[in-house]
Amino acid sequence: MTGAVKMFRLDLLSMQVYFKSYLVFFLYPLLFAWWEPVGMAVMAGMMLAMLGGSIFSVQEKNKLERLYGMLSISDSSLVAGRYLFLLANCLAIQLVILPLHFAVSRLIGKTPSGSELLFAMGLSYFLFWLQCSYQIPLFIKFGYTKMRIWATAPFIVIALSSVLFTYTLGDALKARGPYLEKAIYYMYINPLQPMLTLIALGTLLGAVSYLISIGAYRSTKRR
Amino acid sequence: MSNTLLDVRAVSKNYGSFALRDVSFSIPKGYIMGLIGPNGAGKTTLIHLILNLLRRDSGEILVFGMDNIADDSAIKQQVGVVFDSVPYVEDWKVKDVGKAMSLFYDGWNQSRFLELAEKFRLDMGKKVKELSRGMQTKLMLACALAHEAKLLILDEPTSGMDPVARDELMDMLRQYIADGEKSVLFSTHITSDLERAADFITYIRNGQLFFTGPTDEFLDEWRLLKGGRNDLTNELREKIVGLREHHAGFDGLVKAKDFPVPPDGCVLDQASIEDIMLYTAKEAMPS
Numbered sequence: 001m002t003g004a005v006k007m008f009r010l011d012l013l014s015m016q017v018y019f020k021s022y023l024v025f026f027l028y029p030l031l032f033a034w035w036e037p038v039g040m041a042v043m044a045g046m047m048l049a050m051l052g053g054s055i056f057s058v059q060e061k062n063k064l065e066r067l068y069g070m071l072s073i074s075d076s077s078l079v080a081g082r083y084l085f086l087l088a089n090c091l092a093i094q095l096v097i098l099p100l101h102f103a104v105s106r107l108i109g110k111t112p113s114g115s116e117l118l119f120a121m122g123l124s125y126f127l128f129w130l131q132c133s134y135q136i137p138l139f140i141k142f143g144y145t146k147m148r149i150w151a152t153a154p155f156i157v158i159a160l161s162s163v164l165f166t167y168t169l170g171d172a173l174k175a176r177g178p179y180l181e182k183a184i185y186y187m188y189i190n191p192l193q194p195m196l197t198l199i200a201l202g203t204l205l206g207a208v209s210y211l212i213s214i215g216a217y218r219s220t221k222r223r
Numbered sequence: 224m225s226n227t228l229l230d231v232r233a234v235s236k237n238y239g240s241f242a243l244r245d246v247s248f249s250i251p252k253g254y255i256m257g258l259i260g261p262n263g264a265g266k267t268t269l270i271h272l273i274l275n276l277l278r279r280d281s282g283e284i285l286v287f288g289m290d291n292i293a294d295d296s297a298i299k300q301q302v303g304v305v306f307d308s309v310p311y312v313e314d315w316k317v318k319d320v321g322k323a324m325s326l327f328y329d330g331w332n333q334s335r336f337l338e339l340a341e342k343f344r345l346d347m348g349k350k351v352k353e354l355s356r357g358m359q360t361k362l363m364l365a366c367a368l369a370h371e372a373k374l375l376i377l378d379e380p381t382s383g384m385d386p387v388a389r390d391e392l393m394d395m396l397r398q399y400i401a402d403g404e405k406s407v408l409f410s411t412h413i414t415s416d417l418e419r420a421a422d423f424i425t426y427i428r429n430g431q432l433f434f435t436g437p438t439d440e441f442l443d444e445w446r447l448l449k450g451g452r453n454d455l456t457n458e459l460r461e462k463i464v465g466l467r468e469h470h471a472g473f474d475g476l477v478k479a480k481d482f483p484v485p486p487d488g489c490v491l492d493q494a495s496i497e498d499i500m501l502y503t504a505k506e507a508m509p510s
Contacts, residue, residue: 072300
C-alpha cells in the first residue's frame with residue numbers, strides 16, 4: 001500500500017502543473033446544471049473520468065514509463081497508485097458537486113431533497129467508474145494517443161442509447177408510467193439504498209478494472 | 224554480496240525484426256564498463272531488460288546478486304539511471320524533481336541533492352524543459368547520486384553534449400567509483416568518451432555479443448593495418464576485417480596475434496575503440 005500512496009503522490013505532482021486547465025473542465029458540468037441538477041452530477045462523473053485519462057497523456061508526452069521503470073515500486077503498486085489518484089479525483093469532485101448541486105437547484109427555484117443529492121452522488125460515482133474501468137486498461141495497454149477516441153465509447157453509447165431509448169420506448173415507458181413513478185418514489189423514500197448500490201457497483205467495476213490493468217501493465221513489458 | 228554488481232547471463236529477447244541473442248557480461252565492483260555498439264545494436268534494449276522495463280525471453284540478470292525481476296524494488300533502491308533524455312515531467316521545476324525522487328528512495332539525501340544541484344549550477348526554480356541538454360544530464364546524475372546508488376546505468380548520456388560537458392561527466396564518473404564499492408554501466412556510441420574512463424568494454428553488434436572484457440585487452444586484440452594498393456595480397460584480404468580500399472591503398476582491422484610484425488610495405492597502428500567498432504560494424508553490414 002505504501003508504494004501505491006507514493007505513486008498517488010507522484011501522479012499528484014505530475015498533474016499539479018496542469019491544475020488550472022483541469023479546473024476549467026470542471027465548469028462544463030455546470031452548464032448541465034441549468035437543465036437538470038442531477039444531470040450536472042452525471043456529467044461531472046463522466047467528464048471527470050474522461051479527464052482522468054489526462055494523467056496518461058502527461059505520462060506519454062513526457063515518456064514517464066522510463067521514470068516509473070527506474071523507481072523502486074512494484075507493478076501492482078504502480079497501477080494501484082494510479083487508481084488511487086482517480087479515486088481521489090472522484091471524491092474531490094463529489095465535494096465540489098454536492099454544494100454546487102444545492103446552490104444551482106436553489107438558483108433555479110428548486111429545493112433539492114436529500115435523496116436527490118444522494119442519488120446524484122451515487123450516480124456520479126458509478127458513471128465515473130463505468131468510464132474509468134473501461135478506459136484505464138486500454139490506456140495502459142495501448143497508450144493514450146492510440147486509445148483516446150475509443151475511450152469515449154461508453155460516453156457516446158450512453159448518450160445515444162438514452163436518446164434511442166426515449167424515442168423507441170417512449171410510449172412503452174408511458175404505459176409503464178405508474179411503475180416508474182413507484183420506482184422513483186421508492187428511491188426518494190429509501191435514498192441510501194440506490195446510492196449504496198451504485199457505489200458498490202462502481203467500486204466493483206473499479207476493482208475488476210484494476211486487476212485487468214495490472215495484467216495489461218505487465219504485458220507491456222513482454223512486448 | 225559478491226564482488227560482481229551486475230551479472231548478465233545468456234540474455235535473449237526476440238522482437239521478430241530484431242533479436243538480442245545470448246548476451247553475457249558482468250561488472251565487478253569499482254569499475255566502469257562501456258557498452259558500445261552501432262545504433263540499433265541492442266544497447267538500449269539490454270539496458271531496458273536490466274531495468275525490468277522489458278521482460279527477457281531467456282537468460283538471467285543478477286543485480287547485487289539478486290534477480291532483477293523478483294527483487295526489482297530492492298534493486299532499484301540502489302540503482303541510479305541516466306537516460307539520453309530526461310524522464311521527468313518537463314514542466315516540473317528542478318526542486319519538484321527532487322521532491323518526486325525523494326518519495327521513492329529510502330536512502331534519499333536531500334542535502335546531498337541540494338549540494339549536487341549547487342555544484343552543477345542547477346537553478347532549483349528552473350523548469351526541466353528550460354535546462355540545456357548538458358544540464359538535464361546533470362540533473363539526472365544529481366538524482367542518481369543523491370540516493371547513494373551503488374550501480375549507475377547510463378544510456379547514451381553524452382549524446383548532444385558538448386566536449387567540455389562530456390569531459391566533466393567522465394571526471395564525475397571516475398570520482399564516483401573511486402571508493403571501489405560502486406560501478407557504472409555506460410552505454411554510448413561516442414567511443415572517445417570511453418577511451419579514458421572505461422575499465423571494461425562490452426561490444427554488441429547486431430544483437431550479439433562481439434566482445435566483453437578489459438578495455439586494454441580489447442585494444443590489444445586489434446591493429447589497424449595500412450598499405451599501398453600493390454601491398455594488398457589475397458592472403459591479407461582474408462585476414463582483414465572491414466577492408467577499405469581507396470586510391471592510395473587500403474586499410475582495415477587485423478588481429479594483433481596474426482601480425483606480430485607488419486607485412487612488407489604496410490604499417491600497423493594501434494586501433495582505437497572507434498576504429499574497432501567502425502571496421503567490425505562495416506564487416507557485419509550486408510554488401
